[in-house]
Amino acid sequence: MxxxxxxxxxxxxxxxxxxxxxxxxxxxxxxxxxxxxxxxxxxxxxxFSKLQNKVCLITGGSRGIGAAIAQRFAQEGLKCILVSRSMVELQKSCAGLPGLDHKARFGDVGERKFWVELGKEFKDVDILVNSAGIGQQTLLVRTSEEEIDQIIRTNLIGTVYGCQIIGKNMLKNKTGSIINISSILGLRGSSGCAIYSASKAVSKTSGFTKALAQEFGPSGIRVNGIAPGYIDTDMIAGFSEAMRSSSALKRPGTVSEVAEAAFMVATNTYINGSTITIDGGLSFY
Ligand SMILES: NC(=O)c1ccc[n+]([C@@H]2O[C@H](COP(=O)([O-])OP(=O)(O)OC[C@H]3O[C@@H](n4cnc5c(N)ncnc54)[C@H](OP(=O)(O)O)[C@@H]3O)[C@@H](O)[C@H]2O)c1
CATH class of the missing domain: 1.20.5 (Single alpha-helices involved in coiled-coils or other helix-helix interfaces)
Structure with missing residues (x-):
């Protein structure tokens, strides 16, 4: 003692x-x-970010909305896998991300084989963002068979394959979040964009996102959509200023505004089966 x-x-x-x-x-x-x-x-x-060290696979990650979402997620400590067809642009986008361990994979989202390879290589994807897409500026009667096929294959089938193949891995892991980048045109349509509008009805109108939310929800996987209006990217570069600024806010949106919405959807654990409209008020008209 x-x-x-x-x-x-x-x-x-x-x-x-x-x-x-x-x-x-x-x-x-x-x-x-x-x-x-x-x-x-x-x-x-x-x-401490809720997303620190989680893995996200972002299609259309070489530029525009997909690249901005990758930037936003990487700032939160996520490891990004970027997907698109153009090697140089994709590598540049990947190299510009903050943090380490990001990867780039080149391929066409409309090809099932490509998704099967992605699914085998990346079994632990926590967040899938389907942002790859192509636009349209032709009246239906002037749209070629090839163009119709390419738009549907990229915008619709690409998203379906991504949800099916990466979603299957998520079901095994019993965790995950899928964000489908739709479009307000999937709801309201627009002249010269008939096929694009049909391909983008993956969210609100066709109920695809809602159906998957019901199928995957019981396994702890959330499925949501984001429906942008006119956003300042290459996709609308050829549009008239009147069209680009036709929302109530009289300006196109920015990619970082869409990326913020994606971050909110990725982190709020009770948002499921929803499609967030981000269009400056375009859908009022
Ligand atoms: N900008 C808008 O006003 C707007 C409005 C509503 C919805 N959206 C949607 O938002 C998403 C992103 O569009 P964005 O404005 O960012 O367009 P963007 O700047 O033209 O980017 C499109 C991206 O998709 C990739 N991509 C296209 N076809 C592909 C394919 N078959 N396989 C793999 N990647 C492919 C492109 O890369 P590669 O060319 O290298 O393959 C690029 O990274 C699209 O789904 C679009 O429909 C855009």
Whole structure:
């Protein structure tokens, strides 16, 4: 047994060290609060992201909306697998992502074989974003058979294959989130975009996203859509300014605005079977 004096000394030492630790925590907390006041974005990034180290596969990741979603997710610590057909653009987009361990895979989302290979190579995808897509600017009667086939194959079949093959892995893992980038035109249509509108009805109108949400939901997998209006990317570069700015906000949306919506859908664990419209009010008209 320690002599009485030593016991008092060790008790004092214990309380002193506890006090020092508490004081250090207070100083750290205060400095974090001060830093937050100076630069809120920096501290937000430091706070632990729900998505840290998760794996996302993003089709159409070489540019436009897909590339912006990859940027946003990579900022949160996600490991991205980017998919598109153009090697150079895709590598550039991949190299520009913050963080490590991102990958690029070249291929056509309309090819089932390509998806089967992706499914075998990447068995632990937590988030699948189907953003690959091509537009249309021709009246139906002037649209060639090849064009019809390419639009349907890329926008619709590509999304279906992605959901089926990556979704199967998610079912085994009993976790996952799928985000299908649809379009407001899938709901309201537009002259010169008949096939595109049909191909984009994967969300609201055809109930594809809602059907999958019902099939996958009991296994803990959420399936949602995002339906953008006119967003400033290569896809609408040839559109007139009047059309690009035809929303109530009188401007096209930005890719980062869509990426924020994707981040919200990816992190909110009770959003399921929904399609988030992000169109500046275009769907009022
Ligand atoms: N921009 C808009 O106003 C708008 C509005 C509503 C919905 N959306 C939808 O948002 C998504 C992204 O469009 P965006 O505006 O970002 O267009 P974008 O800038 O033209 O990008 C399209 C992306 O899809 C890829 N892609 C096209 N066909 C592919 C295929 N067969 N296989 C693999 N990748 C393919 C392209 O890469 P490669 O060419 O290298 O393959 C590119 O990365 C599309 O699904 C589009 O329908 C866009």
């Amino acid at each position: 320690l002599p009485c004096r030593s016991r008092i000394d060790s008790a004092i030492t214990y309380y002193e060290s506890t006090f020092v630790l508490q004081a250090k925590a207070l100083v750290l907390n205060n400095s974090l609060l001060e830093e937050q006041a100076r630069n809120p974005t920096l501290v937000n990034k430091r706070s």
